[in-house]
Amino acid sequence: MKQKLGMLSLGCPRNLVDAESLLERLNSKGYRIVEDISEADVALVNTCAFIEEARSESVEAILELIELKNKGKLKKIIVHGCLAQRYKDLNKELPEVDAFVGSLELNHGTKRFALTPKHYAYLKICEGCVNNCSYCVIPKIKGRLVSLDEESIIQKVKDFNRQKISELNIIGQDITGFGMDLSGRIRLTGILKKIISNAPDIGWIRLLYLNPERITDELLKLISSHVQVCKYIDLPLQHINSRILALMNRKITKKEIISLIEKVRKVIPGVCLRTSLILGFPSETDKEFKELLDFIRDAEFERLGAFIYSREQGTAAYGFKGQVPRKIKQERFDAVMSLQQEISSTVNARLLGKQMDVLIEEKQDGAYIGRSQADAPEVDGLVYVNSRRLLKEGEFAKVRITDTLEYDLVGEVI
Ligand code: SF4
Numbered sequence: 001m002k003q004k005l006g007m008l009s010l011g012c013p014r015n016l017v018d019a020e021s022l023l024e025r026l027n028s029k030g031y032r033i034v035e036d037i038s039e040a041d042v043a044l045v046n047t048c049a050f051i052e053e054a055r056s057e058s059v060e061a062i063l064e065l066i067e068l069k070n071k072g073k074l075k076k077i078i079v080h081g082c083l084a085q086r087y088k089d090l091n092k093e094l095p096e097v098d099a100f101v102g103s104l105e106l107n108h109g110t111k112r113f114a115l116t117p118k119h120y121a122y123l124k125i126c127e128g129c130v131n132n133c134s135y136c137v138i139p140k141i142k143g144r145l146v147s148l149d150e151e152s153i154i155q156k157v158k159d160f161n162r163q164k165i166s167e168l169n170i171i172g173q174d175i176t177g178f179g180m181d182l183s184g185r186i187r188l189t190g191i192l193k194k195i196i197s198n199a200p201d202i203g204w205i206r207l208l209y210l211n212p213e214r215i216t217d218e219l220l221k222l223i224s225s226h227v228q229v230c231k232y233i234d235l236p237l238q239h240i241n242s243r244i245l246a247l248m249n250r251k252i253t254k255k256e257i258i259s260l261i262e263k264v265r266k267v268i269p270g271v272c273l274r275t276s277l278i279l280g281f282p283s284e285t286d287k288e289f290k291e292l293l294d295f296i297r298d299a300e301f302e303r304l305g306a307f308i309y310s311r312e313q314g315t316a317a318y319g320f321k322g323q324v325p326r327k328i329k330q331e332r333f334d335a336v337m338s339l340q341q342e343i344s345s346t347v348n349a350r351l352l353g354k355q356m357d358v359l360i361e362e363k364q365d366g367a368y369i370g371r372s373q374a375d376a377p378e379v380d381g382l383v384y385v386n387s388r389r390l391l392k393e394g395e396f397a398k399v400r401i402t403d404t405l406e407y408d409l410v411g412e413v414i
Contacts, residue, residue: 002030002031002032003030003031003032003041003042003075004031004032004033004034004039004040004041004042005023005026005031005032005033005034005040005041005042005043005044006033006034006035006036006037006038006039006040006042006043006044007019007022007023007033007037007043007044007045007046007115008037008043008044008045008046008061008065009045009046009115010045010046010047010048010054010057010058010061010081011046011047011048011050011054011058011081011082012048012050013122013169013171013208013377013378014122014124014127014171014172014173015046015047015048015081015082016046016115016116016122017112017122017123017124017171018046018080018081018124019046019080019115020112020113020114020115021112021113022044022046022080023112023113023115024112024113026044027113033113037065038068038073040074041074041075041076042074042075042076042077042078043065043068043069043074043076043077043078044078044080045058045061045062045065045077045078045079045080045081046080046081047061047062047079047080047081047082047083047084048081048082048083049081049082049083049085049086049087049137049141050082050137050138051307051310051312052310052312053310055083058081058083059083062077062079062094062097065077066094066096066097069096070096076098076099077096077097077098077099078097078098078099078100078101079094079097079099079100079101080100080101080102081101081102082141082142084100084101084102085102085141085142086137086140086141116377117361117362117393117394118163118165118393118394119165119166119167119359119361119393119394120165120166120167120168120169120359120377120394121160121163121165121167121168121169122168122169122171123153123156123157123160123168123169123170123171123195124148124171124172125147125148125153125170125171125172125175125178125191126145126146126147126148126172126173126174126175126177126178127142127143127145127146127148127172127173128142128143128144128145128146128173129142129144129145129173129174129177130144130145130174130177130180131174131177131211131213131249131251132249132316133238133248133249133250134247134248134249134315134316134317134320135248135278135281135309135310135312135315135316135317136312136315137312137313137314137315138173140314140315142173144181145172145173145174145177145180145181146181147178147179147180147181147182150191150194153191153194153195154194154195154198157194157195157198157199158198160199160202161198161199161200161201161202164201164202164394165202165394166202166203166204166359166394166395166396167202167203167204167205167206167359167377168195168199168202168204168205168206169206169208169376169377170192170195170205170206170207170208171208171209172209173209174209174210174211174214175188175207175208175209175210176188176210176211176213176214176215176219177211177214178191179191188219189216189218189219189222192205192207192219192222192229193222196226196228196229199228202228203228203357203359203396204228204229204230204359204373205226205228205229205230206229206230206232206373206376207223207229207230207232207233207234208234208376209234209236210233210234210235211236212235212236212237212252212256212257212260213250213251213252215233215235215260215264217263217267220263220264220267220268221267223268224267224268224269230272230373231268231270231271231272231373231374232271232272232274232373232374232376233264233268233271233272233273233274234274234275234376235260235264235273235274235275236275236276237257237275237276237277238250238276238277238278239277239278239281239284239292240254240257240291240292240295241254241284241288241291241292242254242255243288244281244283244284244288247281247282247283247317247320248278248281248317249316254295261273261299272302272303272373272374273299273301273302273303274301274302274303274304274305274376274380275299275301275303275304275305276304276305276306276307277292277296277304277305277306277307277336278306278307278308278309279292279306279307279308279309279329279332279333279336280308280309280324280328280329280332280333281309281317281324282309282311282317282320282321282322282323282324283320283321283322283324284322284324284332289332289335292336293335293336293339296336296339296340296343297339297343300343300346300347301340301343302344302347302374303344303374303376303379303380303381304336304340304343304344305379306333306336306337306340307333308329308330308333309324309329311323341406341407344381344406344407345404345405345406348381348404348405348406348407348408348409349404351401351404351409352401352402352403352404353400353401354400354401355398355399355400355401355414356372356373356383356398356399356401356411357372357373357396357397357398357399358370358371358372358383358385358396358397358398358399358411359371359372359394359395359396360385360391360392360393360394360395360396360397361393361394362393363391367384367385367386368384368385368386368387368391368397369382369383369384369385370382370383370385370397370399371383372409380407381407381408381409382407382408382409383399383401383408383409383410383411384408384409384410384411385397385399385410385411385412385413386402386410386411386412386413387412387413388413389413391413397413398413398414399411399412399413399414400412400414
């Protein structure tokens with residue numbers, strides 16, 4: 001009788017792609033994949049170990065599975081992913097776990113066991129990173145950047161196109177690094193052109209995790225000239241003060257960031273700019289934090305994610321002087337989030353009466369819920385859509401905005 005296998009995938013979309021290819025492999029090896037992990041014989045938890053918070057979430061999930069196993073409800077527990085990759089002696093602390101499997105290499109196969117709703121998918125074109133930001137442990141977990149070969153990428157895109165998905169999200173730790181390991185051969189803009197030409201039926205192609213140091217004019221031109229490519233630039237900046245940026249080993253200065261943002265807004269009118277920032281980096285002064293607040297106010301990012309600096313063993317910043325007290329880090333985080341709440345309200349209010357395409361995702365309490373081009377899955381806002389006609393999951397509807405909220409919009413189908 002086939003063993004029932006359940007998967008719990010934690011962490012980022014890159015981890016989710018690993019989970020999808022892992023499930024596909026186990027499915028082809030004869031496991032029956034069940035959605036509810038408590039019904040499984042074998043439970044697989046795909047872990048994240050990026051920062052303290054993510055690690056605690058992973059350990060908590062494992063402990064819950066151990067409890068199920070101790071009650072005889074589970075036969076086996078497999079821990080996969082970054083936690084197992086980063087901590088080789090976990091088996092001593094968690095002897096109830098049957099196997100620890102580090103991160104898999106890039107999946108060159110085309111089959112995937114979808115863990116996303118069927119109307120959107122992630123395509124991971126590269127793994128690992130060469131940037132070595134001083135606060136980041138990912139290069140230690142995932143290694144140096146490795147690009148997926150062009151043939152596998154095109155085959156995956158053709159499969160997604162055949163499945164008629166509505167949105168394809170292109171991901172990696174840093175997709176602007178794509179091809180750096182394939183010296184002299186294709187780079188990001190080149191592979192994007194091939195992805196676009198093999199995806200005629202996919203409505204939106206979204207780029208996530210663009211490193212500001214490697215945004216080229218060619219890339220911006222491609223984004224602005226192809227209707228399928230979302231006018232959405234995900235630009236993790238982490239900070240704006242040049243001294244802090246240098247300590248973070250980010251190879252870009254304040255001046256360069258400001259002119260990059262000006263160029264992006266000029267080349268792609270109406271673009272949605274998303275960024276992520278780290279608050280409370282070692283030795284960050286009140287003055288430098290104020291500089292960051294002023295920058296956020298001026299730049300008016302449509303989307304912004306903020307993280308409290310997490311002191312990670314094995315990173316250069318772990319040993320930096322001037323570690324900022326937790327209370328101060330929290331205060332700075334709260335200040336940024338409340339400022340961004342105001343900015344997001346202002347930015348949204350400008351969309352009142354505007355028309356936009358909305359990707360319909362589900363129906364709830366009589367209204368439809370969808371996303372605009374300015375909303376990446378899971379991390380950004382939503383559009384609540386009223387419609388007299390029936391709408392289908394994965395359909396693009398033309399919507400006029402009738403009301404605006406802090407992070408979300410309300411509209412009606414026209
Ligand atoms: S670019 Fe991103 S993944 Fe790479 S080292 Fe920096 S923070 Fe980590």
